Amino acid sequence: MTTSQARLPRTPNSPPTEFAGDAVTWAMWLYYAEGRTQSEVAQMLGVSRASVANYLSEARRRGLVSINMEPELLARVELGRALAERFALEGAHVIPARGEGESDLPDLRRRLGVAGSEVLRPHLGREAVLGVAWGRTMLALGQALPEQTIPDLRVVQVSGSSLGGEESSPEFCSALIATRLGARCQNFHAPAIVSTREMRDALLREPGIARQLERIKTCSVIVFGVGELDEAVVFSEPDFLTQETVSRYLEKGATGIVIGRFIDAVGAEIEGPLSGRQIGIGLQALRATPERICIAGGLRKLAAIQAVLSGGFATRLVTDAATARKLVET
Amino acid sequence: MTTSQARLPRTPNSPPTEFAGDAVTWAMWLYYAEGRTQSEVAQMLGVSRASVANYLSEARRRGLVSINMEPELLARVELGRALAERFALEGAHVIPARGEGESDLPDLRRRLGVAGSEVLRPHLGREAVLGVAWGRTMLALGQALPEQTIPDLRVVQVSGSSLGGEESSPEFCSALIATRLGARCQNFHAPAIVSTREMRDALLREPGIARQLERIKTCSVIVFGVGELDEAVVFSEPDFLTQETVSRYLEKGATGIVIGRFIDAVGAEIEGPLSGRQIGIGLQALRATPERICIAGGLRKLAAIQAVLSGGFATRLVTDAATARKLVET
DNA sequence: AAGGCTGCTTGACATTTGTCATCAGCCGGA
DNA sequence: TCCGGCTGATGACAAATGTCAAGCAGCCTT
Numbered sequence: 038m039t040t041s042q043a044r045l046p047r048t049p050n051s052p053p054t055e056f057a058g059d060a061v062t063w064a065m066w067l068y069y070a071e072g073r074t075q076s077e078v079a080q081m082l083g084v085s086r087a088s089v090a091n092y093l094s095e096a097r098r099r100g101l102v103s104i105n106m107e108p109e110l111l112a113r114v115e116l117g118r119a120l121a122e123r124f125a126l127e128g129a130h131v132i133p134a135r136g137e138g139e140s141d142l143p144d145l146r147r148r149l150g151v152a153g154s155e156v157l158r159p160h161l162g163r164e165a166v167l168g169v170a171w172g173r174t175m176l177a178l179g180q181a182l183p184e185q186t187i188p189d190l191r192v193v194q195v196s197g198s199s200l201g202g203e204e205s206s207p208e209f210c211s212a213l214i215a216t217r218l219g220a221r222c223q224n225f226h227a228p229a230i231v232s233t234r235e236m237r238d239a240l241l242r243e244p245g246i247a248r249q250l251e252r253i254k255t256c257s258v259i260v261f262g263v264g265e266l267d268e269a270v271v272f273s274e275p276d277f278l279t280q281e282t283v284s285r286y287l288e289k290g291a292t293g294i295v296i297g298r299f300i301d302a303v304g305a306e307i308e309g310p311l312s313g314r315q316i317g318i319g320l321q322a323l324r325a326t327p328e329r330i331c332i333a334g335g336l337r338k339l340a341a342i343q344a345v346l347s348g349g350f351a352t353r354l355v356t357d358a359a360t361a362r363k364l365v366e367t
Numbered sequence: 368m369t370t371s372q373a374r375l376p377r378t379p380n381s382p383p384t385e386f387a388g389d390a391v392t393w394a395m396w397l398y399y400a401e402g403r404t405q406s407e408v409a410q411m412l413g414v415s416r417a418s419v420a421n422y423l424s425e426a427r428r429r430g431l432v433s434i435n436m437e438p439e440l441l442a443r444v445e446l447g448r449a450l451a452e453r454f455a456l457e458g459a460h461v462i463p464a465r466g467e468g469e470s471d472l473p474d475l476r477r478r479l480g481v482a483g484s485e486v487l488r489p490h491l492g493r494e495a496v497l498g499v500a501w502g503r504t505m506l507a508l509g510q511a512l513p514e515q516t517i518p519d520l521r522v523v524q525v526s527g528s529s530l531g532g533e534e535s536s537p538e539f540c541s542a543l544i545a546t547r548l549g550a551r552c553q554n555f556h557a558p559a560i561v562s563t564r565e566m567r568d569a570l571l572r573e574p575g576i577a578r579q580l581e582r583i584k585t586c587s588v589i590v591f592g593v594g595e596l597d598e599a600v601v602f603s604e605p606d607f608l609t610q611e612t613v614s615r616y617l618e619k620g621a622t623g624i625v626i627g628r629f630i631d632a633v634g635a636e637i638e639g640p641l642s643g644r645q646i647g648i649g650l651q652a653l654r655a656t657p658e659r660i661c662i663a664g665g666l667r668k669l670a671a672i673q674a675v676l677s678g679g680f681a682t683r684l685v686t687d688a689a690t691a692r693k694l695v696e697t
Numbered sequence: 698a699a700g701g702c703t704g705c706t707t708g709a710c711a712t713t714t715g716t717c718a719t720c721a722g723c724c725g726g727a
Numbered sequence: 728t729c730c731g732g733c734t735g736a737t738g739a740c741a742a743a744t745g746t747c748a749a750g751c752a753g754c755c756t757t
Contacts, residue, residue, distance in 0.1 A: 074712085074713065074714090075713070075714065076712095076713075076714095086713095087715090087716085087717095090714065090715060090716085093714095094715085
């Protein structure tokens with residue numbers, strides 16, 4: 038025989054009129070709406086607390102109460118999951134899409150930068166080597182990074198200099214990011230594009246350049262953006278990226294630009310006027326880097342981002358919800 | 368000095384990419400979406416369980432997660448509260464409104480009957496005396512009552528017989544309800560309306576009739592419906608409730624009928640062709656009853672119900688959501 | 698640098714909650 | 728009338744949770 042105490046006879050109380058005949062609803066109301074404890078509710082209903090617990094789980098089962106997450110947030114998390122699944126990424130971070138339409142690009146870049154800095158952070162232990170590409174999104178990343186000092190961190194510029202506008206040039210981006218992280222910055226002392234294959238080959242034989250290319254191979258993580266490519270795009274690099282040049286690549290099916298290389302819709306490199314004249318990390322070397330964080334958003338870049346992901350160039354992606362939605366739909 | 372154990376150094380884990388930089392979101396996801404315990408979450412985030420508890424309450428405070436009640440249900444409960452407040456009732460029970468428009472009246476009555484039986488139940492202890500009016504809603508109440516046996520319960524017919532259709536007549540309603548409750552039924556052995564005042568006065572002097580009127584005063588609870596009144600309404604009592612009679616009352620501002628009495632918009636009794644010729648509980652006697660449960664719904668009865676409530680004839684109301692909404696709006 | 702202040706984190710503890718075997722009441726069949 | 732099975736409620740217990748004072752780190756002021 039157990040030592041259980043004698044079962045108390047209970048006289049269930051009659052519910053207030055508004056809950057007539059429905060103890061489950063009554064209990065639910067007292068618990069969820071009035072914030073009472075199950076013990077209090079049990080006392081008010083005149084039943085055991087265990088019964089109240091049962092009523093409440095019944096109410097949840099019936100869907101009378103439900104716990105909802107912010108749908109926006111939920112969607113973003115699931116978009117991130119879906120992206121990672123769809124493109125075999127290690128992870129994807131989706132930031133809120135501001136309103137509709139192609140609204141405020143600078144703001145989008147700023148927010149991508151903030152998110153990117155969060156995604157980047159865990160990969161920046163000491164002894165880490167961070168490769169940095171170039172572009173306005175990378176600039177935004179640099180601006181978003183908090184000032185700190187990560188001991189023994191190295192920042193490596195992964196492509197030759199003077200591509201892009203003044204501020205978003207490779208040398209500036211890597212310098213800015215290195216400064217913010219309190220890291221040593223190792224720059225490329227060569228242009229990104231030269232006039233001839235011969236010139237490139239000669240430069241590659243230069244000890245400083247060769248060393249930089251070796252350093253690139255030691256990168257533990259690399260961050261890069263994506264350049265979109267269509268008839269309307271113009272580059273602030275008048276010497277080589279002329280309208281003419283771009284058109285040639287477009288004719289061959291170029292869909293986007295990663296670290297200065299033109300790729301088609303599935304991520305294959307496209308030969309063209311610039312082939313053999315570029316100095317900087319190649320697509321093979323990129324893919325050989327352990328962590329490759331791609332930061333890019335905005336629907337204009339949709340096709341380009343898709344190309345990058347299809348090519349397997351990224352292990353992680355930071356993008357906005359609107360773009361993410363389109364990406365998983367394809 | 369306390370005996371508290373040395374504080375463990377913790378190394379917070381870095382979040383998956385999709386939650387980059389937001390431990391609160393990460394914790395929330397693991398806890399609410401994946402259903403893990405706080406301890407598990409704490410282990411995964413690499414923080415103490417107490418911190419997880421803090422994160423979660425932060426998430427709730429920020430509204431990232433919310434517990435929602437079925438809005439329909441919530442509205443009904445609050446309508447009940449509002450009705451009780453607005454009309455100084457002890458309580459009001461609001462049942463769901465089926466769809467829009469004046470849909471299915473028999474179904475509405477059936478559901479009102481079910482709800483009414485639940486509201487009535489707690490008032491039916493032994494020694495209780497239940498007064499029963501008449502009408503199709505009372506009939507529905509009778510049909511909804513479960514068969515049972517309440518010892519020493521008495522059911523009292525509160526107005527004279529043969530008003531309303533065959534089945535919804537006072538004598539049938541009280542008999543049905545008494546049968547269902549296993550109670551003794553005390554009927555009125557007189558018509559509800561007679562031809563002259565003299566006849567009524569004479570009947571009131573009859574011992575059986577007088578005794579029944581005394582019994583009415585002993586009622587501990589009375590259930591009644593509400594009759595709407597407009598140009599279109601027709602009664603199945605051709606002898607007295609002629610179109611002509613109804614018109615007379617309408618001219619005087621009659622808005623509804625309670626237990627056979629005509630009342631205006633604020634619940635005052637209206638003198639008219641039937642004055643002094645009715646046999647049954649009067650409005651004063653009704654108001655003297657401790658518990659007065661009014662069961663009535665449907666927008667056609669809106670004005671009539673409002674009149675009844677304004678007159679203070681009910682202590683409790685059972686109605687539908689659509690009607691309740693209109694009632695609290697006035 | 699020292700010191701105070703603020704905000705976040707933590708371990709400990711009391712409370713609250715979920716669960717499970719058990720039990721009373723009820724129904725239907727023998 | 729008895730009996731067996733079924734449903735829903737209960738007490739007890741273990742697990743999960745909320746809360747608090749104390750601790751620590753960063754930051755600003757002095």
